[in-house]
Amino acid sequence: MxxxxxxxxxxxxxxxxxxxxxxxxxxxxxxxxxxxxxxxxxxxxxxxxxxxxxxxxxxxxxxxxxxxxxxxxxxxxxxxxxxxxxxxxxxxxxxxxxxxxxxxxxxxxxxxxxxxxxxxxxxxxxxxxxxxxxxxxxPIAGLTVSEATIYGRYGFGSALPMSRFTVDTRRAGWAGTAGDGRLEYVDRETLATELGAIHERARSSRAGQIPGWATRWTGIAGLSPSDTDRDKVRGIRFLDGAGAVRGAMAFTVSERGGSFRFGLDVRLLVAETQDATAALWRFALQHDLVDEVTADLRPLDDSLPWLVHDPRGVKQTVHDHGWLRILDLPTVLRSRDYSAPLDVVLRVSDPLGFAAGDWRLQIGNDGTATVAAVEGGASEVDAALDISALSILFAGGVRAAALHGAGRIAAAAPIVESLDRAFVSFPSPALDIWY
Ligand SMILES: CC(=O)SCCNC(=O)CCNC(=O)[C@H](O)C(C)(C)COP(=O)(O)OP(=O)(O)OC[C@H]1O[C@@H](n2cnc3c(N)ncnc32)[C@H](O)[C@@H]1OP(=O)(O)O
Missing domain, CATH: 3.40.630.30 (Gcn5-related N-acetyltransferase (GNAT))
Structure with a gap:
């Protein structure tokens, strides 16, 4: 890069x-x-x-x-x-x-x-x-936002929605299998180091992730002087059967009104393997005296609802989080792998002019794209959309059909389906930090 x-x-x-x-x-x-x-x-x-x-x-x-x-x-x-x-x-x-x-x-x-x-x-x-x-x-700009109504006018799109989980632990129970490995508590300095190192190793596995920075990790680990909850922060890490650290979690526990029952809030769970993710979830959900577990910024394909006995004990709320804005359309569309072939002409509108025009997007059987401006404008276009909608589609986590249903993409139904097949990306795109 x-x-x-x-x-x-x-x-x-x-x-x-x-x-x-x-x-x-x-x-x-x-x-x-x-x-x-x-x-x-x-x-x-x-x-x-x-x-x-x-x-x-x-x-x-x-x-x-x-x-x-x-x-x-x-x-x-x-x-x-x-x-x-x-x-x-x-x-x-x-x-x-x-x-x-x-x-x-x-x-x-x-x-x-x-x-x-x-x-x-x-x-x-x-x-x-x-x-x-x-x-x-x-070629692209991004931000996380305080309010979801401000940035669409500049061409940003809500490309990386995330899940917030609220778990009634007694109802949910646990049905996951235990992988080989063990958990151990770590002090806050070690927690900050582990969160940063694991996040850095794992971030290439999901579209939408960006690297953190030192005070992002020390802040989550409870080392920021302005964090009023800092003394509540605890840390745990998961080591696999060979002793390698594969996951870590920062969390707080808070008593609810002198009841001796507690809520456990996951500040960040990072993991390189499914075993590590499941072991850290299990630690949270099976913690003694904890009735409720909350966790935000989890990917939409998180296995949590499938790791419990009663999925009705897991409330999953999807909300906007990462916003993207394409500036250099050919560079951005060429930068990713696609899931199916495609050959379409897109008419893209852009309130600030950076990416406006008619573009031919061709995706081969190998999933790579070629993109060319249609000089002088196309006589026929397959789909018309604004740069905000294209920035959403690009990330691969929001379905073209959903955008079409909301009037954000104008295209015939078979084109919408082919856009969906081509743009969907695996695993679910995600952004698990604020920036
Ligand atoms: C990426 C981030 O940092 S997210 C954090 C954003 N900052 C905050 O939430 C802190 C508190 N809020 C603020 O500081 C300010 O109110 C801001 C930054 C949100 C807006 O600043 P202003 O200078 O008042 O906005 P400005 O006058 O340039 O308005 C630009 C457009 O945004 C709209 N707008 C401004 N604030 C809001 C809002 N809170 N909700 C919806 N629309 C808004 C205006 O109506 C205007 O629309 P238009 O140009 O289409 O007519």
Missing amino acids: TSIDSRELPADPASTDRLAAQSLTYRVVDTADRAQSERFQRAMSRGFLGAEPSDEAIAFGRPAFEARRNTGVYEASAPNAQPVATIDSWVTPLTTAGGGEIPMWAISGVTVSATHRRRGIARALLEGELRAAASAGV
Whole structure:
């Protein structure tokens, strides 16, 4: 994968001009300037309705901050005050169906001060990031979101829905088989190391995954100073019959109202093997004094409902999580393996113009794609869709039929079925962290 350092790219000129017209300065923060960096971190915390960060919390967040391109918006009259809006981004690998990867422009930290909301600042920030990514040759952008209604207008699609499980442990019981191996508790530092190492080894096995970073793992493991639940975090790891670590789980247990009955919340379960996944689920579901187990960001094909005696004890809620936005359509569509042959002309609309046009997509029997622009426009198209719908379809986890039924793809029924057969990917795409 080509390595592009987003921090070296200048602020987008069009957004600079648009915000200057409102007497606002849009600039990439110099991370070597500690005072300016701290003001940016404090503005972001306030923007996400967080507490005023302690010096310790600022120091904890600094390595991730310094690894990213942080762009702030400032009142032109107060360039050294806290920014009135923030956004950050970095280029990271995204796993595609079949285990390949492409560079993705990850976007995070989008906040607009409550004093400056609804005057187009977020739009300038988002469009600025997408133009910066496209001009650097990054073919796709991604984000995880606080609200599902904001990012479709910029061409993002909810491509990586995930499951939240709530298990009534007494009703569910356990029906899984025990694999060869053992579990052991680990301290939080070891937990952070194991979560990161296993996630890194496993991430190429599912489309949609991206790598984490050091403070993502230490944060989940309860080492973040601003985490009010940090002292509740416990860790467990699974070793296979040969003694190799194959899975780890961070979790908290909380008593429910002085009842001596507890809820166990899985913060993250990472595993390289089915045995490890089943052993960690079993540990959670069969834990003494625990009535309820909750776990979010699990893949849609998780075996949990099939590992219990009574599947009605397992409530599975599917919700949006990872959002993707194709910028360079041929590069993105060529980057994955497909599940069936296809030969179609797609008419793609794109509100920001990056991927608009008529495209011929041909997939051979070997599952690889060729993509070509139809110069001058096609006389006949097989399917019409916007870039948000294509970004969803690309990941391979949402059915074309579902998008068609919602009016997001215009095509005849046989084309919808052939799109479904070609785009579906195995195993289910997933993204198991926030970024
Ligand atoms: C990837 C991430 O970081 S997710 C985190 C997002 N940030 C947060 O949730 C923190 C709290 N919220 C905020 O900071 C701000 O309200 C933001 C960032 C969500 C919006 O910022 P604003 O500058 O007010 O948005 P802006 O005025 O540019 O609006 C752009 C468009 O989004 C729409 N929009 C803005 N906020 C919302 C919202 N909360 N829900 C739905 N639509 C919204 C606007 O109506 C507008 O639509 P239009 O251009 O089609 O007319």
